Amino acid sequence: MTSALFVFVLAGIGTYAARGSFILVVGDRRLPNGTERFLANIGPSVLAALTTSLLLSDGVGVYVANVAQVSATVAAILVAWRTRNFLWTFAVGLAVLWMVGWLA
Amino acid sequence: MIPLFIGAIPFGLVIGVTIATTSVPNFVGWLSSSLIFAGAAQLAAITLLGAGAPVAAALVAALVINARHLMYSAALVPRFRGQPGWFRRLAPYLLIDQVFALSMVRDDPSAEWRAYYLGAAVFAWVNWQITVAAGILLGPVLPGGLSLEFTVPLLFIGLVVPTLIRRPLVVGAVSAVAVTALLSGLPNRFGMLVGGLVGALVGTLAERFES
Numbered sequence: 138m139t140s141a142l143f144v145f146v147l148a149g150i151g152t153y154a155a156r157g158s159f160i161l162v163v164g165d166r167r168l169p170n171g172t173e174r175f176l177a178n179i180g181p182s183v184l185a186a187l188t189t190s191l192l193l194s195d196g197v198g199v200y201v202a203n204v205a206q207v208s209a210t211v212a213a214i215l216v217a218w219r220t221r222n223f224l225w226t227f228a229v230g231l232a233v234l235w236m237v238g239w240l241a
Numbered sequence: 242m243i244p245l246f247i248g249a250i251p252f253g254l255v256i257g258v259t260i261a262t263t264s265v266p267n268f269v270g271w272l273s274s275s276l277i278f279a280g281a282a283q284l285a286a287i288t289l290l291g292a293g294a295p296v297a298a299a300l301v302a303a304l305v306i307n308a309r310h311l312m313y314s315a316a317l318v319p320r321f322r323g324q325p326g327w328f329r330r331l332a333p334y335l336l337i338d339q340v341f342a343l344s345m346v347r348d349d350p351s352a353e354w355r356a357y358y359l360g361a362a363v364f365a366w367v368n369w370q371i372t373v374a375a376g377i378l379l380g381p382v383l384p385g386g387l388s389l390e391f392t393v394p395l396l397f398i399g400l401v402v403p404t405l406i407r408r409p410l411v412v413g414a415v416s417a418v419a420v421t422a423l424l425s426g427l428p429n430r431f432g433m434l435v436g437g438l439v440g441a442l443v444g445t446l447a448e449r450f451e452s
Contacts, residue, residue, distance in 0.1 A: 140296050141265045142272065144286055148303035149276035155307050157333030159314040160321045164329070173319070175445045178413050180316040180345045182440030183309065183433075184401040185414035187338060189421040190433035191394040206391060213398040223399030230395035 205238035245339045246368050248392035252280050253369055257376015259284060263291025267377050274373045278366065279337060281430070282306045306430055312437050313341040320344065323351050328359075335362035339393075342400045409451055413444020 168176070192210060213230035217223070253274075260270030265287055273283045282303040289299040313336055321329055340362045347357060405411045417440025424432030 141269050141287075141290050144290060144296055144299045144303070145269070145273045145276040147300055148273075148282060148286055148307075149278075151300075151304045152277055152279055152282065152307045152310065153334055155304075155310040156314055156336040157330070158311055159318050160329055160333055163318045165322050168318075171445070174448060175441055176315055176318055178410065178441040178444035178448070179312055179437065181401055181404045181410050182413045182417040182444055183312045183316060183437035184342055184345065184397060184404070186417040186421040186433045186436035186440060187309065187342075188394050188397040188401060189418045189436065190425065190430050191397065193422055193425040209391065209395065210398070213395050214402060217399050217402035221403040223396060223403065226399030226402070227392065227396050230398070231392060234391055234395075 203238070204241050205234050208237045209234035245343065245393070245396045246365055248396060249280070249339065249365070249368065250372050252393070253372025254376035254379075256280060256284050256287065257373045257378070259287055259291070259376075260373070261377045263287060264293075265290050271370075271374055271377060274370050277303065277307075278334065278369065279303075279307055279310075280369075308434055309430065309437065310336060312434075312441075313345075316345060317341070320354060324355060328355055332358060332362070335359075335366060337362075337365060338397075339365055342397055346400055346404050407448075409444050409447035412447040413440045413442075416440045416443040 167173075192206075209230045212233040213226050216229045217226040220226070256274075257271075260267055260273075263270070270287055273287065277283050277286070285306055286299045286303040289302055290296075314333065317336075321332070324332075335358075340358065343361050344354065344358045347354060349357060401414065405414055417436045419436075420439045421432045421436030424435055426432075
């Protein structure tokens, strides 16, 4: 089916353009102070938005639909805040997910 | 870094199974993993094509889902300063969610950061090609129930929370979460785009307000 291949090639080019956009166009240039500050804020903000979207959106994301997933999410946020260590966050979150899922 | 990619395994398998069960030929479907290399966009395009949707609809869905990469690109501009040209041209091809999350939170000197980025990205790429192929071949006989796909949001929590070291960043991230949650009913992760931008804007304003 050549139409599928056609879609994948064009989507691939579009995706590369989006991923490369600022990296390739801005390059080494310094940007105005306000813009630089805005860029520094994009990272954490987008990561927070992506995590929320993964937890809530249907289709391609994961539904936070049951008590195990809600408990795991809350536990992970608390552990991440206290320890600032992402392996601990992961381990505790997964342990809570499985334990509560098994008990419920 | 490896646990982050374990979470991608069930996702890759799901895409493989979807390819195997739709009218999209297996090999062409598998090629989407190297041509697009973005799980959500691949899944949307394959599902729409398999359901007989117009080519334009499948393409638009994939591109809208991947519009978030514009923000990753913007956020990484400072890290790419002083990097060699070959790396700047290659790196965007590999810039998936996990690679963005891992590399954004690191503040290494230029050469080490490049090595870290490439290590994570190449590992993710190989992992993805194999997993999607495995899904096509083995999908129908795999057991469910381990909820391994939930490891991805868990690890993202572990990556983003420790970056919130100043109050304006916390304010920005909380705004991003709130707006994304409010708009989570919108299709194609549109809410995430708005949430990410609003959060960054609020964070920047909070910083100005505080100083």
